[in-house]
Amino acid sequence: MSRVLIIESSARQQDSVSRQLTQTFISQWKAAHPADQITVRDLAANPVPHLDSTLLGGWMKPADQRNDSEQASLERSNQLTDELLAADVLVMAAPMYNFAIPSTLKAWLDHVLRAGMTFKYTETGPQGLLSGKRAYVLTARGGIYAGGPADHQEPYLRQVMGFIGINDVTFIHAEGMNLGGDFQEKGLNQAKAKLAQVA
Secondary structure, rough: OOOEEEOOOOOOOOOHHHHHHHHHHHHHHEEEOOOOOOEEOOOOOOOOOOOHHHHHHHOOOOHOOHHHHHHHHHHHHHHHHHHHHHHEEEEEEEEEEEEEEEEEHHHHHHHHHOOOOOEEEEOEEEEOOOOOOOOEEEEEEEOOOOOOOOOOOOHHHHHHHHHHHOOOEEEEEOOOOOHHHHHHHHHHHHHHHHHHOOO
């Protein structure tokens, strides 16, 4: 049995293409792996606070020097990190907002990129500690960006995943969602065809 962690980050609950892709992924994965455990964390319904001095205090201060807010921030970060550590498969659903990922997803990443837990520093540089995991990134984009200079999603997320040791990363892009007509239909069909090969 594998554990699958799904991170939703679309600000929209209805009419969200990335959420549609996630539901397709879940249906196909359950059909192929009925015994697997799937956990969904919705960063729009339950936002994670952005990195601030309170979280930094929770990370860096000794336990007897933390105030209540710092302790609560640390416990939240620990919970999020533990979810990631327990997962065998990570799925991130990320619509493109202003050429990049939603700030809610960045906030989640800031909570789980933890020195000594998901990566460590060595004499030869940082080393990821999550090798052996797989990741899938499901994106929805208004225009056509894959492989171009305006795509700041895929290069960033590949670097972040590699930093923590996840090098088996598959991107599935639904592009042209705001271009209408044939572009939208073609982009969605291409994404779903790639999704069908995942499970």
